[in-house]
Amino acid sequence: MSAKERGQLVFLEGLKSCLDLLFGEEEKQSGQPSPLQFISESASDLKALFDFVRTSLTPTGSDSWKGPVLLVDDLSVLLSLGATPVAVLDFIHYCRVTVCYQLKGNIVALVHSNEDSEDEENELIVNSLCHHSDLILWVEGxxxxxxxxxxxxxxxxxxxxxxxxxxxxxxxxxxxxKNVTFFARGLSAAVL
Incomplete structure (x- = not known):
């Protein structure tokens, strides 16, 4: 909360924004189109979401974003909301250009994947992100x-x-x- 109050964190609460959009509250309140307007349109264009990211991370006046980080939790949800894989990949591409190359920041994105999954659209997103990522973390039970x-x-x-x-x-x-402990395989407290 303190980072948000200092202007160091811009947060888009997707579930609330979706509900506001579906029930017509969002545009009445802000006068701006919703970043998630693709949900209520026939086209799955994520341009409004990208515009939200770009304007949120671009420094204005005395603001100085040193190495901004875009956290996307979770790209798979965009597919579930009706965006096409091409639209999601275009969104990530434009975010990468803006955040990584222009603003010298980073992108961290969560995507759910399963080796046995038959969701070809999600696997297309996962494979593309793996191809373009500098670092991949696979987390599993x-x-x-x-x-x-x-x-x-x-x-x-x-x-x-x-x-x-x-x-x-x-x-x-x-x-x-309030913490996560990492250790090499075989060196847990149970073994030692």
Whole structure:
């Protein structure tokens, strides 16, 4: 909240914006088109969402964004709301150009994926992001099931899971109240 009050955080609450858009409250309140207006239109154009990102991250006057970060949680939801994979990929491309190249910042995006998934549109997004990303983190639960001291594992690397394992580093993690502890495989408190 303090970062938001200082102008260091701009947050688009997607669920509230969707409800406001569907019930006609958003445009009445702000006079601006909704960043999620593609939901109520026949075309799945994400231009309004990109315009929101661009205007939110572009410094104005005395503002000085040093290395802005765009967090997108979760790109898969855009597909569920009716955006086409091409529109989502175009949105990410334009965000990458604006945030990474013009403003010298970074983009962090969450996308759900499953090796057994039959959702071709989502897998297209995942494959494209993997191809264009500098860093990929695959987070998953333990294959062996529940463990009190280990909640899952993170695979860190440049390649997609299952490909060239020598380039991938694997860590395990435990989620605590306000913290997450990472450790090498086999070095959890249960083992030691």
């Amino acid at each position: 333990l294959a062996t099931g529940f463990c009190k001291d280990v909640h899952g594992q993170v695979m860190h690397g440049r390649t997609r899971r299952g490909a060239e394992q020598d380039l991938v580093q694997i860590y395990q993690y435990k989620i605590q109240d």
